[in-house]
Amino acid sequence: MSLVALLILISPLQAQKKAIKPNIIFILADDMGYGDIGSYGQKYIKTPVLDRLAAEGRRYTQFYAGSTVCAPSRASLMTGQHTGKVYIRGNGEIPLRSQDTIITQVLKRAGYTNGMVGKWGLGLAGTTGAPENKNWDFFTGFLHHVEGHFQLSDSIWSLQNGHSVKVKLDKDTYVNELFAKEAVSFIERNKDNPFFLYVSFTVPHAELKVPERYLQPYLDVDGTSVFAPEKAQPAGQHYGEQRYPKAAYAAMVTSMDDYTGWILAKLDELGISDNTLVIFSSDNGTHKEGGRTMDDIIRVFESTGGLRGVKRDLYEGGIRTPFIAKWPGHIKPGTVSDYMATFWDILPTFADIAQTQVPTNVDGISFSKELTSRRQKVNRPLYWEFNEGGFKQAVRLGDWKAIRFYKDGKPQRTELYNVVKDRSEKNDLSGQNKNKVKELERLMEKLRTESENKLFEKKS
Missing domain, CATH: 3.30.1120.10 (Arylsulfatase, C-terminal domain)
Structure with missing residues (x-):
């Protein structure tokens, strides 16, 4: 056989082998309740994109976050360790250590390009936990968790020439809109190679501000909230003022739903949806901040889906989260699972899917078989x-x-x-x-x- 003929034969085989590893997109809400999505029982907040994602994928009813607040939950997600072992067990600017191996470092070995938009919160610039020290190839977002408390910003952090640097934005930029655009751009740039994209939105957490177009569906013709009576969040507090907290919270969830739609539409446009695993979840239970009350949570929206507790509780409402996964040809559409899994299972699951080795010190187990609709029985404590x-x-x-x-x-x-x-x-x-x-x-x-x-x- 001639060299040319051999190359012609090998080339398609290499392309086929290259295409086997799927892209992975993990979309994470910030402080969204178990019951805030239509497919989980929500009656008032509009989430058509996430409802369609559930119809086209698999919805989990017993999935758990890593913790009941942001930093330890995300540390658990990234390291595959629960809060009885992980280094970061509470909020605060505590960086991941150099010895803490995370998802990106595992996937990098499997040939993935790693991108992140949104809130990081696991290492400031110059620390061992900064994005450039954890194999992120692309990052646009916030490093400090308090930066993520606010929906409008005039600056953002970006990974440039191997360093996290702060860059200016146009005044009063809605950051989550920027995150969604940056996510779409990352997908366009990396469509020909396997990638991992972590979309870490900062909604619907706390400062209840949202672009007007998302608020409009929750206002009456006279411009008042459809959820009246409303108790305004006053000016001068940590979180900004908001005349209609209930309407704003609903609008923030709907905005994130729409931004998720931008990402899914780009996958369809590029023809890579079938080779992309898309997951949506929340980092912990719903919050009672920024003008939101327990009455809003329990009686108006039923954000906990009937579960007890909220953010900062270890009752189910603080740690049980929505979890939806879509992977055409692998996950059977319209299925619902009561399999009990958690954030520290994500790293070994992604490693399994990417066909690479799992670090020895993880607490989680892969549920890739369960994810692809093959029943997986496990009896282990969480x-x-x-x-x-x-x-x-x-x-x-x-x-x-x-x-x-x-x-x-x-x-x-x-x-x-x-x-x-x-x-x-x-x-x-x-x-x-x-x-x-x-x-x-x-x-x-x-x-x-x-x-x-x-x-x-x-x-x-």
């Missing part, structure tokens, strides 16, 4: 801890979940729930099932390692 407002631990094993509360650094009480029969956690069964309580408390001790950072020690 663990969380959180130290704001007093140290708390939670563990779920099968149908059972225990939450242990501390005072002065010592256990005060443990609550026990059957979260399959009692998903709203109304009936504390600890008094009737003392053996189960002891079993789950032993698991808490077994799964937890002492934090290397004194900020996250057991204390009140």
